[in-house]
Amino acid sequence: MVAAGKLATYRLPPLPTIGEIIKLFNLRAERQMSQNFLLDLRLTDKIVRKAGNIKNAYVCEVGPGPGGITRSILNAGAEELLVVEKDTRFLPGLQMLAEAAPGRVKIVHGDIMTYKMERAFPKNLKRNWEDDPPNVHVIGNLPFSVSTPLIVKWLESVANRSGPFVYGRTQLTLTFQKEVAEVDVGVVHFTPLVQPQISQPFKLVEKVVRSVFNFRRKYCRRGVEILFPEAQRLQLTERMLCSADVNPTLRPTELSIIQFKNLCDAYRTLCDENPELFNYDFREELRMKRKSPKETFAEEESSYEN
Numbered sequence: 416m417v418a419a420g421k422l423a424t425y426r427l428p429p430l431p432t433i434g435e436i437i438k439l440f441n442l443r444a445e446r447q448m449s450q451n452f453l454l455d456l457r458l459t460d461k462i463v464r465k466a467g468n469i470k471n472a473y474v475c476e477v478g479p480g481p482g483g484i485t486r487s488i489l490n491a492g493a494e495e496l497l498v499v500e501k502d503t504r505f506l507p508g509l510q511m512l513a514e515a516a517p518g519r520v521k522i523v524h525g526d527i528m529t530y531k532m533e534r535a536f537p538k539n540l541k542r543n544w545e546d547d548p549p550n551v552h553v554i555g556n557l558p559f560s561v562s563t564p565l566i567v568k569w570l571e572s573v574a575n576r577s578g579p580f581v582y583g584r585t586q587l588t589l590t591f592q593k594e595v596a597e598v599d600v601g602v603v604h605f606t607p608l609v610q611p612q613i614s615q616p617f618k619l620v621e622k623v624v625r626s627v628f629n630f631r632r633k634y635c636r637r638g639v640e641i642l643f644p645e646a647q648r649l650q651l652t653e654r655m656l657c658s659a660d661v662n663p664t665l666r667p668t669e670l671s672i673i674q675f676k677n678l679c680d681a682y683r684t685l686c687d688e689n690p691e692l693f694n695y696d697f698r699e700e701l702r703m704k705r706k707s708p709k710e711t712f713a714e715e716e717s718s719y720e721n
Contacts, residue, residue, distance in 0.1 A: 425470075425492040427515050433483045436508045442481055451598045452481055453556060453590075459487040465602050466552050466588040469493050473536045475579065477527045477555030477565075477589075480505050482512050484556055489516050499523045499530050528561070528568060533581040542583035544576060545609055549583040556590045567621065573607045574617035580607065613676045615683050619693065623679050626697075627667045635670060636663035641697040642682060651692075655681045 431439060433454045442452075453459050462484060463469065470492035479485045479498045482505070488496055489512070496519055498509055506524060513520035523530065532553075542549045557565060569587065572578035579585045587605040613620050627638035636652060643651040656663050659677035661670070670678075686693045 426490055427486060427512070430486075430511070430515055433481050433486075436481050436511070440481075440504065440508055442504055442508075451556075451558070453483040453598075456483060456486060459483040460490070462556075462588070462590055462602050463487040463491050463554065465604050466554055466586065467604075469552055472550050472552055473497075473540060474552045474554055475499065475532060475535055477553065478557065478561075479509060480556065481508050484554060485509065485512055485520075488554060489519065493519070495519060495521070495536070497521045497523060497535050499525055499527045501526045527555075528565065532579045533577060535579075536582065540582050544583060546583060548586050548606060551579070551582045551585045553579050553585060553587045554589070555587075559591075562589075562591055571617045571621075574611070584609070612672050613679050615679045619683060619686070620675075620679050622693070623682050624675065627670070627675075627678070631667050633666070634664045635661065635667050638667060639663075639678070642695070643692065644695055645700065651685060655685060658684065 433452065433456070436442070437452065437454075453462075466474075469488065471494045472492075473495045474488050474493045475497045476485055476488060477499055479500055480502075485496070485498060496516075498520065500506065500509060500522065501524070503524065506522065509520075509522050513522060536551055540549050540551055566589075569578065569580075572580050579587075584607040587603075589603055589605070591601045591603065623642070626642050627635050629641060630637040636656065639655055640648050640652045642655070655678065658681040659674065661674050661678060665674075
């Protein structure tokens with residue numbers, strides 16, 4: 416009976432459905448912001464379950480919108496829920512949820528890209544990096560337009576142990592939307608590793624990976640080449656691929672984590688030999704030639720055959 420009573424305190428009282436909230440506040444998904452609403456609470460419950468047991472946990476929800484996942488987080492028993500929403504249209508509906516769960520919801524009107532999450536939760540939740548993850552979760556339904564820059568930002572935060580990762584190896588449970596005739600939703604659960612698989616500075620790893628994936632349908636050699644100035648391009652590309660023991664005719668999507676590690680290590684060696692290499696920017700070189708990047712990319716891509 417006690418357990419049932421506790422469970423009852425977590426469940427929200429009867430509320431308008433998400434569909435009714437959308438009608439009540441005249442909401443609509445903005446296509447230019449790649450917004451999509453999750454209306455089925457069975458689906459949002461399933462997404463939240465992917466985070467594991469969040470009963471009594473501290474949760475930050477990114478971009479709650481009309482509040483579908485928000486309801487599921489509260490019903491799952493989160494101790495405290497911080498929602499960060501940039502779009503003012505959703506604030507009245509979120510305030511309704513906050514009033515239905517007194518003392519458990521904090522609403523922040525702001526941009527998750529600039530919000531300082533390291534100040535969001537009590538300091539006593541912090542754990543050592545080598546320990547189990549803290550009782551802190553980040554959950555979000557990410558629009559396509561912000562998913563890549565936000566993930567890159569969080570990966571850098573993992574490397575620096577900043578942002579949500581000041582508390583330790585904070586877990587992320589994120590949905591990624593694909594706009595088709597109906598919305599497809601993929602759910603990914605992240606737990607940072609104690610030791611990174613690539614032990615190089617984040618900015619170096621990001622530069623190598625971005626360059627390789629600049630031509631995702633080409634051979635990986637094409638992406639490696641743009642790491643180097645034109646005068647040294649062929650020589651240094653050959654050295655880097657040879658040192659990394661990577662087949663230059665593999666596509667970027669065919670490369671393993673170990674192969675990316677080897678590429679990053681090889682690039683680091685070359686940068687240690689010539690520190691100016693890391694500051695080289697392929698696009699800046701294109702601008703110096705007084706051609707638009709798009710035009711020159713097209714010309715250069717057409718000169719390489721698969």
